[in-house]
Amino acid sequence: MKIVVIGGTGLIGSKLVKKLGEHGHEAVAASPNTGVNTLTGEGLREVLEGASVVIDVSNSPSFEEKAVMEFFTTSTGNLLAAEAAAGVGHHVALSVVGTERPPGNAYFRAKIAQEQLIEKSSIPFSLVHATQFFEFTRAIADQATVDGAVRMPPVLFQPMAGEDVARAVGRAAVGAPLNGRVEIGGPDQYRMDEFFRQALAGWGDPRPVVTDPHAQYFGEELLERSLVPDEDAPRAEIHYRDWAAQNDR
Incomplete structure (x- = not known):
């Protein structure tokens, strides 16, 4: 099965x-680096030829309110139109737990707009x-630092x-x-302040x-369950302590 990964x-x-x-699929990486640009539409028709599934895990280069909204609405609109023309049978998009819950920052609002386009499409x-x-x-941690704390x-x-x-995402794609959403979270639940206290100590x-x-948190105050x-x-399977031992140097 040909699966295009935006x-x-x-x-x-x-x-x-x-x-x-x-797992035996023809997985094609599509990005500006490979000549595919969802904002302009460049390369979409060619890369989607013969594709059964499209996975969109692309992200906006800017989180500024106007820029992030333009990225997700324009790129998603172009992508869905190209998929419809190519006869793609399944569109998979990665989003964020909590996008639909108040309060919402500019990034979350843009992701909601993206999801609404997907839900209204014929795919x-x-x-x-x-x-x-x-x-x-x-x-x-860096964006939450104020006066050194x-x-x-x-x-x-x-x-x-x-x-x-x-x-x-791969499981969903195959x-x-x-025609709806699934949520997934890490294997362990923490208090945010305690997690970062332990993480910084480990670093x-x-x-x-x-x-x-x-x-x-990126311009908004969080409620108790905003992010879970x-x-x-x-x-998920991988615990932070195990991941950090291998990756977090």
Whole structure:
């Protein structure tokens, strides 16, 4: 089965292409690096020829409100139109746990707009909502740093490894379209402030982690369950401590 992975040279996309190939599928990495640009439409017709499934794990290069909305609406619109013309039978998109819950930042609003385009299209679809990636924990800590201290709210936090994200998206892609969404989170649930206190200690990072109920996460204050999936959602396999021992140097 030919499966085109939009964003196929990125963190999750490259893992997906490898996993799908190992399972005997013709997995094609599509990105500006390979001559496919969903914002302009360049290369879409050619790469989608003969494709049964398209997986979109692309991401906006900017999280500025106007730019991120334009990226997800324009690229998704172009992609869906090209898929319809090519006769693609299944569209799979990676999204984020909590996009539909208030409060919502600019990135979440753009992801909601993307999902609405997918839901309204004629193409059968599956949406995979994943929690935050272990690979982004340093970036999250950096954006939360104020005057040398990492300010974190004591809300629930359930991050997961990129490897597990790719596995979940791949499972959705080779299965029947859900015409809905599935959530997945990490194997362990933490308080966000405690997770980062332990993570920074493991990195040997001297910044203190300050518990602050009003600390902002990319411009918004979080509610207790803003970032975690429903309680009955499946959990990923890789624990942070094991991932960190191999990756977090």
